[in-house]
Each structure stands twice: as C-alpha cells, then as structure tokens.
Amino acid sequence: MSNNFNESISELKPDLSEARLRKRYRAETRFRIYGIAAILFAIGILALLLGSIITTGFSAFTQTEIALDIHYESTLFDPDGTGKFVPLSSGNYRKVVRKSLRDLFPEVTKRREKRSLYKIISSGADLSARKYLLSNPNSIEKTKRIWIKSSADIDSLNKGKIKRSVAESERRVKNNQILWFDKLSKENRVRRTFNFTLFSAGDSREPELAGIWGAAVGSFLTLIVTLALSFPVGVMAAVYLESFAPKNRWTDLIEVNINNLAAVPSIVFGLLGLAVFLNFLGMPRSAPVIGGTVLALMTLPTIIIAGRAALNAVPPSIQEAALAMGASPLQAVTHHVLPLAMPGILTGTIIGMARALGETAPLLMIGMVAFIVDIPKSFTDPATVLPVQVYLWADAPERAFVEKTSAAILVLLLFLIVMNLAAVILRKRFEKRW
Amino acid sequence: MYLKILSLTAVITVMVLGVAEARDQIRIVGSSTVFPFSTTVAEQFGKTTKFKTPIVESTGSGGGMKLFCAGVGQDHPDITNSSRRIKKSEFKKCTKAGIGITEVKIGFDGIVLGNSKKGPNLKLTRKQVFQALAAKVPVDGKIVENPYKKWNEINANLPNTKIEVLGPPPTSGTRDAFVEIAMEGGAKMFPSLKALRKSNKKQFKSVAHAIREDGAFIEAGENDNLIVQKLESNPAAVGIFGFSFLDQNADKMKGAYINGVAPEFENIAGGKYPVSRSLFFYVKQQHVGVIPGIKEFVKEFTSENAWGTEGYLVDKGLIPLPKKARQEMMVGARGMKTLVMK
Known part of the structure; x- marks a missing residue:
C-alpha cells in the first residue's frame, strides 16, 4: 500500500524542464494574441462601418445656398391688378424668385433654358421667400438679398459628388447649369451652411427639403407609449413572479413562455398588432399609439426578465429584516426590495427601449412605413419613426438621398449610444454590490 | 410612491387610447413603383392647397389592392397605387364590398436590363433574355433545363462572360411585369412554345414564367438602389431595375438595347421600347366628398403641371402618356368615371 502511494507521488511530480516551461509560455502568448486579434477584428469591422457611414453622411449636414436679390413688388399681392390685396401669406412668391434669377442671367431667354435655370434653386424657394417677408413685412417694394437653398443636384455638384469630368449626357447637372453656378460662385453668391432643415422638417420628395424631425418626434411619441405600457406591466409582473407567486408548474410554464417570447421575431408582433389592435379594436392606423403598443408587447419580456434578475440580486436578508420588523410583504417589497432593484430594472428597460427604437419590421404591418410630411402632434396623428425613415x-431613387440616409443613420446611432450610455451610468452609479 | 406612478401612467395610457377622431386626411396605399410619384403629388398638394398632406404608404400593388377592397369607411384607404392593372378577382372583391372605382392611368415605367459603364455593351432581343433567364428553354425542338452558362453560348455576338443577373424577388411588381412582358414575350418567339400556348396555356405559362434557380439569376431584394450598387462593384453582372434608377445613375450605369431599342425616355414614351408597363391609381368613389380633398388631389395629379411632358413628375422619372391619352384620362378622372370590367 505504502509502496503504491510512493509510486503515484513520483508520477505526479511536475515536469519542470525548460522545454515544457517554454511551451507553456508560448501557449499563453498564443492565447493572448488570439484574444487581441478577435478584438481588433471586431473594432476593425465597427470602424469600417462607422467610417463609411460618416464619410458618406457627413456632407448631408451642410447645404448649398444661393443668394438672390428678391424685389418684393406690391403687385405680388394684387394678382388681378384690381387693387384687391390678398394676404401676405398667399402671394405668388414663385414669380418673384424666378424673376430675380432671370435678372441675374438676362441672356437666358429660351423657354427650355429658363426651365433649366430654375432647376438651380430648390422647389421650396418660394416658401423661403415667403417666410422672409412674413417675418420682415416692411420689405415690400424693396429689394432684399436672401439666401435660398440650391436644388439637390447643384448641392451635389458643389460637394463634388457630381463630377464635372463626366460627359454631359450622363451628368444630372448640364453644362449651362455649371456655367451659371460658377458665375454665381464668382460673385460670392454661393455658400455652404449648416443644414437646419435636416433637423427641423418632416419628410419630403425633394432631398434638400427633407428632414428627420418628423420621424424623430414619431419615434419619441412611440417610445413614450411603449414605456408607459411596458414598464408598469413589466415591473409588476416581475415583482409578482419573484416575490409573491407560488412555485408550481403553472409559474414554471409562465416563466418558460416569457423567455420564449423574448426570442420571438419582431414581425410576429406586427402581425398580431394588425390582427388585434387594427382590425379588432379599430385603433388608428399608422399612429404612434398602435406602434407603441406593438413595441410594448415586444419589450415586455425583456423588462420582465431584467426585472426578475434585478429583484433576485437583492439579498433575501433585506426582505427578511423588513418582515421581522413587522412590515407586511407588500411593504417589504415596495419600500425595500424594489428601490434597491430599481437601477437594474431601469437598465433593462432602457436596453429594451433601445431595441424598440431600432425596430422597423413590426411597424410595416401597421402602416407606419409611410410618407408623412406633417410633423405628428399627438399620439393619434399619423407618424413614422427614425429607422423607417432610413429605410x-x-x-429613394434620387442620388442626394444617399447622403441623407447615412445622416439619418448617424442620428439614430447617436440616440442609441445616448440611451445605452444612460444605462451604463445608471448601473455604475446606483447599483449596489452585495 | 411607485404604485402611484404606476397607476398614473396606466390611466394616462388608457386616456390616450380612447381618443379617435374623424379622418380629415387622404390615405393612399399601394405600389412602391408609384410611391415616388404619388408622394411628390401629395407633397405639392399639401403645400399649395388648404388640405392636409395625404399619407402615402408603400405596401406593394397587391397589398394595396387588398387594403383598398376591404371596405368603405374611414378605416379603409381612399386611393391605391398600382404598377399593373387591377385584376378581375380584385375588381370582383371590390364590387362585392360595395366599392365603386375610378381608374386613372398616370404614365409608363420602363424596366431596364442594365450593367456598369465598365462592362460590355449589351444588345439583346427578348428571345435572348428568355434564353438567358428561363428555367427551361427549347433546344433543338425539345424543352430542356437551361444549358446556357455564358452569354455567347446563346448568340456568338454576345460577350464571353458568365450569365449573372441581379433582379427583384417574386413579391415585387417589377418582377411581375418583367416576367409578363420580357420573358413571356421572349418565349412566344419560339415556334414550339407558341404552338404550346395555343394548345395548353397553363403549361406554356409554367415554362414562360419560371426563372432559373441554378445561380445565374440572383434575387437581390426589393431595393433597386442596392442592385445599382452591386452592379457598380461587379461590371460582369447585369441587373433588372426601374427606368428612374437608370436615369438617376446615368454616370455609372447603362441600359441594354432590347430588340434594337435603347431604354431612353423618348423610346419608352413613344412605346418603342418593348419592356414597359403602365402605372395606375384607383380612387374609391364612396369616399369622394366624405374625406376632404380627394377631388382636388386627383385634379392636381392629372394637371399638366404634374404629369405633363414638362411636369414635375417627369423630373422624378415618370414617363408621361401621349397627349391625347392624357386629355381623355384627365376628363375621366375628374368626372370620377366608374370602372367597368366584364
């Protein structure tokens, strides 16, 4: 027996030879290199993605503008020449804008040429001219220099996205338009400014007039509905399941189902929304109410699971201490356990919300993939959301929408980063470790 | 404290859900091909009239018809766009639901076989298109699995490159139209298939409409922009997309000649280019006068300023109807002429 024991000891004696040591060090170094390579690969892909979005999207934050000397004649508001004046808001501004453009290029006389000249400026130019007059009503019978948006094609030319070297027949901007543009440029009538429209307008068919504000407001309203529905229900479900529910086959079944729901593809929730909320309950189509409700269904399992994990992480001693001091089970939970679990629950909620913010598929079924110009004002107004706007x-066939798409993606990413950052900060600052 | 917040949010939600008001905004659904034109008119209409800007959803032609024919009332759309004519079955369904329809043909759309500027110039016939893309083709009088791997195997004048065509999936209206016009038209050029069409139409269609699935045809998704981008990086490939995308990307793409005709504006408008289709929208007559602005919207759409040869829709890539047809269509549309189908 003792003999045997001695033998096994000698077998277990470590191999301390140089060669084996080197081999082990090498294995460790290799492992680290694999780890670093994996991280570098992930960072590289992310950088590539972000880089391509930023390089294409960045130029959308600026917009080319052209200065026009607009003469606001008073006949503008007297269309029939009868002395009956129409209100300032309904004057024929297109006429004055076009006239100011023609005055700059008196040599343009042919109809076809004039048409191509008008295409230098945006079709929303008359609105800019109107806006200026409405805020400066004393400009009537005066000539004012106003900066007007150029058309999307001229904007692309100015940004170098339409190349002059390409043959004229294949270029969206024709030679005479380039000549006119260069002349304007020489007279210091061209500038690039920050594109406020992108952040203040709703959707438009004209790239230079399109903005993401309508979609951002739609996203905001939708998320409020999602939060208002999924947070209370999710927290209550989590509290009940974690602290009050008996442990039996039924609660097990419910738990399995909640975990399954978290993995259901989002389009299924859209179909459910179409069948139940739209067709059966008759809720308004394309409105944030229904979008929010559908997304709430999708977010619920995430919140319940995160909530239960957070509640579970609070040590049982706290609840037991409260109960021992005479608190009722409800008081023990609402006064002690829930506040301590709140940071964890909120983190889960924010992550669920971030997922809901990026969702398009379920909204397709309930009519939120739509062209909507007006900015939604209430939960029942037709609206669209940021990822749908990207889609x-x-x-869109217009080339200038390519940069707009990337810009919208950047804004969406910014929102997501802010939300996820909030979740991280919440966790770091308020979460207690036991 | 928490309970109070919870119950408060629940109450607010219920209140919000309870609100529902009468609709004062036109709702349009339907084809993604007509979407750019419909939205342009909607925007113009919203800007220049006292009415709200209509809401336009891109649901596809079939999906739009389904919503449109579901019934009368403010929960149902007022107008549906379509990149093909309404089918008899859809018309029946609509009539059954008590819907009177006004049909408006707005113009044409060309379907282009295009490739990168760096690639070879393609001059095809519809017959060759069929030979390149059908699952089964006639060879020496027999119908066999498509044997062609390279373009020059079909005709020695075609380039010596692999057949690689990117196109839309079956859910797309562009695909429907392409199959119906280009493929079926090509199939009819074979005497054996033409005879088959007379004797057994169903079998003819199964041959003419089947696109090959051996990798030569690649479904590239509904997004035409994506197809254009893929073609740019792969000069050997050919893509199927709408004319407006060729028009917008003329510096990168070129369109193949079909039966000797180039896919150009004048050729499509004049009916010379063979692979083109008509675009429509359909108005629900019961909603005219109930939902404000429908008549005025139709008027805007059918004005020369919009769909005329120099209208703003042409800038967006619409190919207008001939002048006379426009005139007739305008009178019918503004008078809300009822569509009759036998």
Missing part, C-alpha cells in the same frame, strides 16, 4: 430614404 424609405435608402429606397
């Missing part, structure tokens, strides 16, 4: 612009 719609990516599908």
